[in-house]
Amino acid sequence: SQTIHQWPATLVQPVGSPLSLECTVEGTSNPNLYWYRQAAGRGLQLLFYSVGIGQISSEVPQNLSASRPQDRQFILSSKKLLLSDSGFYLCAWSPGDYNSPLHFGNGTRLTVT
Amino acid sequence: GEDVEQSLFLSVREGDSSVINCTYTDSSSTYLYWYKQEPGAGLQLLTYIFSNMDMKQDQRLTVLLNKKDKHLSLRIADTQTGDSAIYFCAESMGPLGGGNKLTFGTGTQLKVEL
Numbered sequence: 259s260q261t262i263h264q265w266p267a268t269l270v271q272p273v274g275s276p277l278s279l280e281c282t283v284e285g286t287s288n289p290n291l292y293w294y295r296q297a298a299g300r301g302l303q304l305l306f307y308s309v310g311i312g313q314i315s316s317e318v319p320q321n322l323s324a325s326r327p328q329d330r331q332f333i334l335s336s337k338k339l340l341l342s343d344s345g346f347y348l349c350a351w352s353p354g355d356y357n358s359p360l361h362f363g364n365g366t367r368l369t370v371t
Numbered sequence: 372g373e374d375v376e377q378s379l380f381l382s383v384r385e386g387d388s389s390v391i392n393c394t395y396t397d398s399s400s401t402y403l404y405w406y407k408q409e410p411g412a413g414l415q416l417l418t419y420i421f422s423n424m425d426m427k428q429d430q431r432l433t434v435l436l437n438k439k440d441k442h443l444s445l446r447i448a449d450t451q452t453g454d455s456a457i458y459f460c461a462e463s464m465g466p467l468g469g470g471n472k473l474t475f476g477t478g479t480q481l482k483v484e485l
Contacts, residue, residue, distance in 0.1 A: 290470035362413035
């Protein structure tokens, strides 16, 4: 069966520091991968998605970037965090069929101080 | 447009049925989904329905789709305290370069009281 792992679970970082959040998927190959941000405990905003190694698409302009160095690894990064980057970050994967549902990791709670 | 709407809160007594409603705007959506989020956790896929179906039942869960009115509902029978969570509906906006672009509602906080 497929599993998705995200880490760390929680992170407190000062303004201006770098960020690296990691997500890996097991039990499948060539998954579609996604990064979402959830603000104020409710709305989900799609940040990035990837349909293959090295292929990254950004949905909204922001202070963050994403990379996919391996087939089942998706990384969310920032060179300098802003206060507004605080939030709950969720990684998700879906099979290649574009109608397939997304499966989410447990999320990372990021607090920028 | 891409706008999925849900009421923010619902409170029910344990053992009663819960009905969570959702309206969407894109009539071309092919699949509609329900997710559950417990405090501090990720989203768990509960069920989903293809747009040419009117109803889908899965144990205590019943999904009803009114495509004419663009209305989706999730009924939870015999609601338990463990059902307390935020419930999100989502619609598939179509291919996302090979991926699946989902638009999520704002979520409904379900509170189950004893």
